[in-house]
Amino acid sequence: VKVAVLISGTGTNLAALIAYAKEPASCAQIALVISNKSGDVEELRNAARAGIPTRVVDHKLFGSRSEFDCTIDRVLEEFSVELICLAGFMRILSSAFIRKWNGKILNICPSLLPSVKGGHAYKQVLQAGVKVTGCTVHFVLEEANTGAIILQEPVSVNTDDTEETLLERVKEAECRAFPIALQLVASGVVRLGADGKTCWKQGT
Numbered sequence: 001v002k003v004a005v006l007i008s009g010t011g012t013n014l015a016a017l018i019a020y021a022k023e024p025a026s027c028a029q030i031a032l033v034i035s036n037k038s039g040d041v042e043e044l045r046n047a048a049r050a051g052i053p054t055r056v057v058d059h060k061l062f063g064s065r066s067e068f069d070c071t072i073d074r075v076l077e078e079f080s081v082e083l084i085c086l087a088g089f090m091r092i093l094s095s096a097f098i099r100k101w102n103g104k105i106l107n108i109c110p111s112l113l114p115s116v117k118g119g120h121a122y123k124q125v126l127q128a129g130v131k132v133t134g135c136t137v138h139f140v141l142e143e144a145n146t147g148a149i150i151l152q153e154p155v156s157v158n159t160d161d162t163e164e165t166l167l168e169r170v171k172e173a174e175c176r177a178f179p180i181a182l183q184l185v186a187s188g189v190v191r192l193g194a195d196g197k198t199c200w201k202q203g204t
């Protein structure tokens with residue numbers, strides 16, 4: 001299954017996905033990496049070194065969200081992409097784009113949805129004083145902002161945790177969870193049902 005990874009950030013999850021996809025058992029092949037950040041993007045160089053085509057689609061060059069999304073869509077079609085992984089992609093995708101790629105977009109979130117959502121997840125967790133946080137991989141849905149959960153990995157919150165130390169451990173969990181979730185979807189074990197809920201293949 002041909003997969004595109006969309007990034008804006010440091011690319012830790014991207015590296016984990018690329019490493020996983022190289023394993024013989026992987027049903028996913030990373031066929032393309034897109035970043036919306038122009039300039040000197042180290043992660044794109046790493047992807048290129050791994051032999052993966054890379055593209056920069058700079059959102060600042062577009063007048064509207066839909067024009068930006070149309071360009072992303074065109075690049076995805078050019079590479080015959082079948083699944084999209086949002087790995088720290090900081091742009092909100094339009095409804096039309098999500099509708100077209102319904103059930104084909106996976107996102108990683110640095111908290112346990114739906115209890116903690118939105119930005120500043122680590123701050124929210126520390127302020128609330130919860131003892132367990134984690135990460136969530138989910139299908140992106142047009143309507144809900146929580147999406148349909150595919151996989152979560154819990155992370156304990158320590159009394160001396162700061163946003164930085166928590167981020168570090170949650171990122172480690174993300175790098176384990178995202179490749180597993182991708183494999184579940186790419187292999188057909190998990191899909192998005194017509195009711196907008198995650199659907200597991202019978203007998204698994």
Ligand code: GRF
Nearest residue numbers: 009010011012013088109110
């Ligand atoms: C991750 O923590 C992810 O949950 C969030 O953005 C971050 C991306 O980090 N959506 P990286 O670029 O994979 O290092």
